[in-house]
Amino acid sequence: xxxxxxxxxxxxxxxxxxxxxxxxxxxxxxxxxxxxxxxxxxxxxxxxxxxxxxxxxxxxxxxxxxxxxxxxxxxxxxxxxxxxxxxxxxxxxxxxxxxxxxxxxxxxxxxxxxxxxxxxxxxxxxxxxxxxxxxxxxxxxxxxxxxxxxxxxxxxxxxxxxxxxxxxxxxxxxxxxxxxxxxxxxxxxxxxxxxxxxxxxxxxxxxxxxxxxxxxxxxxxxxxxxxxxxxxxxxxxxxxxxxxxxxxxxxxxxxxxxxxxxxxxxxxxxxxxxxxxxxxxxxxxxxxxxxxxxxxxxxxxxxxxxxxxxxxxxxx
Numbered sequence: 684x685x686x687x688x689x690x691x692x693x694x695x696x697x698x699x700x701x702x703x704x705x706x707x708x709x710x711x712x713x714x715x716x717x718x719x720x721x722x723x724x725x726x727x728x729x730x731x732x733x734x735x736x737x738x739x740x741x742x743x744x745x746x747x748x749x750x751x752x753x754x755x756x757x758x759x760x761x762x763x764x765x766x767x768x769x770x771x772x773x774x775x776x777x778x779x780x781x782x783x784x785x786x787x788x789x790x791x792x793x794x795x796x797x798x799x800x801x802x803x804x805x806x807x808x809x810x811x812x813x814x815x816x817x818x819x820x821x822x823x824x825x826x827x828x829x830x831x832x833x834x835x836x837x838x839x840x841x842x843x844x845x846x847x848x849x850x851x852x853x854x855x856x857x858x859x860x861x862x863x864x865x866x867x868x869x870x871x872x873x874x875x876x877x878x879x880x881x882x883x884x885x886x887x888x889x890x891x892x893x894x895x896x897x898x899x900x901x902x903x904x905x906x907x908x909x910x911x912x913x914x915x916x917x918x919x920x921x922x923x924x925x926x927x928x929x930x931x932x933x934x935x936x937x938x939x940x941x942x943x944x945x946x947x948x949x950x951x952x953x954x955x956x957x958x959x960x961x962x963x964x965x966x967x968x969x970x971x972x973x974x975x976x977x978x979x980x981x982x983x984x985x986x987x988x989x990x991x992x993x994x995x996x997x998x999x
Contacts, residue, residue, distance in 0.1 A: 706881065730752070732752045734764075743767045747837075751902070757980035790817040799825070830938075859893065859898065944971050948973050
């Protein structure tokens, strides 16, 4: 079945849930989804979306750079488990950091504060791209709050300059737009999604209208100079130390897993390094682009469900 075109613009942030449910074939009543906020350091708040609100989350999801918690809506609707999708600081409805620091180590401290408030039992910590690196560090800081860590299309071996340059260029290369259609066309040129209705939905939830009538990204990254996602000096592989966090988790019997996109940013060499450093950890490859939670939400949910249900690592 082909999903219908995205609904017209409105101020209701939940207006796409029926559309998302249709995409993943979810029938019946939708779960309760509520907006929550947790106070963190520096008088800031981290916002998020609680699925099956009132129940403690089994899964806490962290999106990638330039996205927001709604990116996970289709996947979490398909998964059907109590979950919390966070807006990382500087994204969605979470407060911007005054220092403009959105590297994984800075974000992880905020995520830990949220987990300390909401995790009534150990959770599966799911992270896509920047959110995956953040998840690894947050879990290593408080392994008692985490039962499993799953990274989506990211490893600490990536080079921002070599492997994620197109993502950064998409986020920061153009700052304002005349219409959603213009952004859709730009996204398609960058290979970010192919289903037009899904792209329109994601863009509508991630932009805001300026007083001059032009659209701009709602996240802080698009308003910063220089690019804030890399370490000082544009190191070739600034995230290499995060391997240590993943190895430590394994030593503490916290399973880790990797879900790769076959048309994403990870090469065979990245996956081979993962398998060498983390032998016997689960590795699954899914057909789709880097943003798997938007490009292949149903398949991603199926894989997540299987990994979440396991208690020990197993290569797939």
